[in-house]
Amino acid sequence: MENNSVPKKRPFSLQLDLSKFEPATEEEKRQQDVMSKSTTFFRDGMRRLLKNPLAVASLIVLLLVIATIVIAPMIVPYGYEEILSVNGRRDKGAKNLTPFEYSTAEKKYIAQGNSRFPHIFGTDEQCRDYFIRVVYGARVSLFVGFFASIIVLIIGMLIGSISGYVGGRVDLIIMRIVDIIYSLPDMLMVILLSVVLKEVLTFKTGSVLASLGTNMISMFIVFGALYWVGMCRLIRGQILSIRENDYVLAAKSIGAGSARIIRKHILPNCLSVIIISTALQIPSAIFTESYLSFIGLGVSAPMPSLGSLANAARQGLQSYPYKLIFPAAAICLIVLSLNLLGDGMRDAFDPKLRR
Amino acid sequence: MGRYIVKRVLLAIVTILAICAITFFLMHAVPGGPFNREKALSQATIDALNARYNLDKPLFTQFIMYMKGLLRGDFGVSLKNGREISAIIGESFPISARLGLMAMLVALICGTVFGSLAALTRNKLPDRVIVFFSTLFTAVPSFVLATLLLLVFCIRLGWVPVWDANSTNYILPVISLSAYPMAYITRLSKTSMLDALGQDYVRTARAKGVSKTKLIFKHALRNSLIPVITYAGPQIAYIITGSMVVETIFTIGGMGGKFVSAINNRDYTLIMATTIFLASLMVVATLVCDLLYKVVDPRIQYD
Numbered sequence: 001m002e003n004n005s006v007p008k009k010r011p012f013s014l015q016l017d018l019s020k021f022e023p024a025t026e027e028e029k030r031q032q033d034v035m036s037k038s039t040t041f042f043r044d045g046m047r048r049l050l051k052n053p054l055a056v057a058s059l060i061v062l063l064l065v066i067a068t069i070v071i072a073p074m075i076v077p078y079g080y081e082e083i084l085s086v087n088g089r090r091d092k093g094a095k096n097l098t099p100f101e102y103s104t105a106e107k108k109y110i111a112q113g114n115s116r117f118p119h120i121f122g123t124d125e126q127c128r129d130y131f132i133r134v135v136y137g138a139r140v141s142l143f144v145g146f147f148a149s150i151i152v153l154i155i156g157m158l159i160g161s162i163s164g165y166v167g168g169r170v171d172l173i174i175m176r177i178v179d180i181i182y183s184l185p186d187m188l189m190v191i192l193l194s195v196v197l198k199e200v201l202t203f204k205t206g207s208v209l210a211s212l213g214t215n216m217i218s219m220f221i222v223f224g225a226l227y228w229v230g231m232c233r234l235i236r237g238q239i240l241s242i243r244e245n246d247y248v249l250a251a252k253s254i255g256a257g258s259a260r261i262i263r264k265h266i267l268p269n270c271l272s273v274i275i276i277s278t279a280l281q282i283p284s285a286i287f288t289e290s291y292l293s294f295i296g297l298g299v300s301a302p303m304p305s306l307g308s309l310a311n312a313a314r315q316g317l318q319s320y321p322y323k324l325i326f327p328a329a330a331i332c333l334i335v336l337s338l339n340l341l342g343d344g345m346r347d348a349f350d351p352k353l354r355r
Numbered sequence: 356m357g358r359y360i361v362k363r364v365l366l367a368i369v370t371i372l373a374i375c376a377i378t379f380f381l382m383h384a385v386p387g388g389p390f391n392r393e394k395a396l397s398q399a400t401i402d403a404l405n406a407r408y409n410l411d412k413p414l415f416t417q418f419i420m421y422m423k424g425l426l427r428g429d430f431g432v433s434l435k436n437g438r439e440i441s442a443i444i445g446e447s448f449p450i451s452a453r454l455g456l457m458a459m460l461v462a463l464i465c466g467t468v469f470g471s472l473a474a475l476t477r478n479k480l481p482d483r484v485i486v487f488f489s490t491l492f493t494a495v496p497s498f499v500l501a502t503l504l505l506l507v508f509c510i511r512l513g514w515v516p517v518w519d520a521n522s523t524n525y526i527l528p529v530i531s532l533s534a535y536p537m538a539y540i541t542r543l544s545k546t547s548m549l550d551a552l553g554q555d556y557v558r559t560a561r562a563k564g565v566s567k568t569k570l571i572f573k574h575a576l577r578n579s580l581i582p583v584i585t586y587a588g589p590q591i592a593y594i595i596t597g598s599m600v601v602e603t604i605f606t607i608g609g610m611g612g613k614f615v616s617a618i619n620n621r622d623y624t625l626i627m628a629t630t631i632f633l634a635s636l637m638v639v640a641t642l643v644c645d646l647l648y649k650v651v652d653p654r655i656q657y658d
Binding site (some may be wrong): 003179180183184187188189191192193195196199200276283287290291294295296307310311313315317318321324329332333335336339340 | 361366369373374379383384385494495502506510600615619621633638
């Protein structure tokens with residue numbers, strides 16, 4: 001081209017020689033297209049989570065545990081507080097059976113041509129099927145862990161977002177309260193509250209609350225009263241940083257109210273942090289519950305929990321060690337897989353949090 | 356710095372006061388007075404007892420009197436056996452403190468050693484073994500570990516005699532108490548050691564030919580200990596909590612065991628005194644650790 005044949009005005013100028021270039025072919029143009037499909041936040045996190053073998057393994061274990069505790073009570077024909085009986089008569093020989101052992105009465109019953117469901121984990125000292133007790137114990141533990149985390153999440157989210165968003169004097173007062181609760185030794189306070197609430201709370205028999213039992217309710221109150229502070233601090237910190245973003249300013253300038261901004265703009269942006277810390281809260285709640293049950297402050301008597309089963313197993317430790325092994329293994333398995341899953345979620349959903 | 360210390364000390368004092376108030380008022384919310392026995396007492400006796408222990412006064416006055424007593428080190432008397440609570444604490448606390456300190460030392464030393472070892476052999480066999488066990492032990496509650504240890508080593512193998520009041524064999528309780536903090540410290544010091552090894556000053560030291568031992572111990576390890584110190588303070592809380600069940604399992608006459616039996620006996624004054632004592636101890640320990648942290652790492656901002 002003649003343009004290029006023009007001699008350079010200055011010897012050092014970057015005048016390009018266009019004849020050295022050629023237009024891109026259609027195929028080459030296509031290479032510039034975005035390679036990956038667009039994904040949502042959740043799908044992207046899940047993809048990364050499913051690449052982590054430990055997290056997948058613990059997810060499978062957890063699903064198996066949940067399937068067991070849901071399905072087992074339908075299959076096993078014994079109740080968790082049912083004292084075993086054969087042909088309508090109390091089976092006094094079914095005390096402390098080893099796993100898969102039948103009592104004399106049951107053996108006779110089977111010899112008559114009837115079938116009898118095996119005692120997979122044996123029986124306890126009160127002639128109750130131990131497998132179903134462990135299953136119900138795991139149910140209680142998971143239930144407490146899950147709901148305690150939800151309660152902590154709701155209270156922490158509410159107060160944390162108010163404190164972070166409103167700021168000023170409200171924030172100052174809330175943060176002082178949080179500071180004090182945070183420095184209270186949690187376990188001692190939990191024990192103290194459980195001792196007191198156990199005595200103070202009474203419910204009408206037959207109501208939903210009464211069927212849960214005072215101990216369970218007091219445990220939820222305790223979790224709600226003490227453990228929200230961590231979540232509250234976390235969400236407040238998140239909000240303080242997100243609040244300064246331009247899109248919040250934009251929303252404000254077109255007249256969006258505080259509630260809408262918190263709901264639509266701020267909370268979705270700290271969702272990953274919230275999910276992760278809730279997930280990590282569950283195993284610690286299960287830990288606390290099993291401690292409380294172990295020292296006799298957990299769920300009320302006929303209802304088993306993994307901690308109270310382990311505590312009860314101490315009596316006959318010498319002769320029936322498997323009674324300790326089963327609930328103990330269940331606690332360890334559940335907490336371990338929840339921990340690993342929580343760690344995996346942290347890595348998958350928020351790389352910033354990785355330690 | 357001065358302002359920070361004052362602020363933290365004030366917060367600690369407020370916390371301790373809050374603990375005393377919460378404990379006192381919660382315990383008095385429990386229905387049934389301390390003199391509710393199986394055998395009914397005559398009204399005159401109850402009145403006399405109430406007057407003797409100031410229970411006829413308004414609740415707030417009682418609280419003030421209780422606090423005054425606390426300042427003099429007077430925790431009142433146990434409801435169940437009438438003994439001075441300060442005497443009970445005086446004889447049981449040293450046992451718990453010794454047990455707790457031993458467990459803490461074991462956890463700190465083994466934790467940092469294992470953590471550093473894992474960081475130095477990253478992705479090799481020792482690292483994998485250490486990570487496996489530290490993950491496992493963060494999922495085992497101390498009461499499970501304690502009971503299993505008791506079962507295996509005392510009952511089945513008979514290597515360690517079952518604990519009695521005069522025994523000085525702390526091996527099993529210390530192991531079961533220190534397992535969880537040890538696992539946690541291992542994970543913590545592994546990450547901070549890896550962090551320290553990646554720092555510029557370590558590269559500089561290596562470039563100028565510092566020997567590997569000196570590099571690890573003088574440059575990397577010292578700096579990796581900082582997060583461990585912050586963790587150690589609140590950890591005392593865990594040790595105390597864990598020691599409640601561990602002491603109960605091994606029937607050690609320490610404070611933890613006393614606390615659990617006080618709960619089971621509904622001995623409210625003893626529960627109150629033990630809670631206040633242990634809680635204040637934890638608050639002070641956390642405070643000391645936080646202040647120490649600032650001294651060790653001058654980079655930390657004081658606000």
